[in-house]
Amino acid sequence: MASSIKNLSDYSSKNVKDIKDSTFAIVVSEWNEEVTEALYEGAMETLISHGADKKNIVRKNVPGSFELSLAAQWMAQEEAIDAVICIGCVVQGETKHFDFICDAVAHGITNVSLKYNKPVIFGVLTPNTQKQALDRAGGKHGNKGDEAAITAIKMLGF
Numbered sequence: 001m002a003s004s005i006k007n008l009s010d011y012s013s014k015n016v017k018d019i020k021d022s023t024f025a026i027v028v029s030e031w032n033e034e035v036t037e038a039l040y041e042g043a044m045e046t047l048i049s050h051g052a053d054k055k056n057i058v059r060k061n062v063p064g065s066f067e068l069s070l071a072a073q074w075m076a077q078e079e080a081i082d083a084v085i086c087i088g089c090v091v092q093g094e095t096k097h098f099d100f101i102c103d104a105v106a107h108g109i110t111n112v113s114l115k116y117n118k119p120v121i122f123g124v125l126t127p128n129t130q131k132q133a134l135d136r137a138g139g140k141h142g143n144k145g146d147e148a149a150i151t152a153i154k155m156l157g158f
């Protein structure tokens with residue numbers, strides 16, 4: 001369902017797990033920093049508003065979204081981490097580079113979650129334009145960071 005129809009920040013909080021003792025790693029890509037910082041803030045606000053303790057949330061930065069998979073693995077292998085949230089924004093350019101990054105990150109993050117048997121959330125925007133990115137980082141279509149955080153919480157309550 002397109003974000004234009006379902007706002008990324010609209011979700012049900014029914015039966016959400018108590019996460020006061022849950023630990024989260026948030027890995028943030030530095031590419032498109034204006035967007036990824038907004039996504040990070042959305043994810044943090046959502047986790048805290050649902051009862052997460054700031055001392056149980058660790059943030060790590062990576063240069064770009066392509067590096068999210070390895071960083072997610074480094075965090076997921078830590079027994080103390082219950083869930084990993086990956087934050088990035090890959091904007092279509094003139095070449096196929098966009099396709100390779102998006103494909104690598106989607107598959108890489110999925111593989112980490114399956115390997116370590118814990119939620120590793122794909123909080124990565126893949127817009128065609130910077131405007132589409134901003135619309136999904138706290139703009140008219142909500143905040144992908146909110147969606148990523150509530151997804152992590154719901155998966156912990158599976």
Ligand SMILES: Nc1c(NC[C@H](O)[C@H](O)[C@H](O)CO)[nH]c(=O)[nH]c1=O
Binds near residue numbers: 032063090091092
């Ligand atoms: N163009 C974007 C990139 N490119 C950088 C790659 O993610 C990677 O860091 C580089 O290829 C070296 O391995 N990254 C983004 O996150 N967003 C982009 O729009």
Ligand SMILES: CC(=O)[C@@H](O)COP(=O)(O)O
Binds near residue numbers: 092094
């Ligand atoms: C997703 C990218 O790496 C992209 O921004 C690079 O732009 P270009 O394809 O024009 O080199």
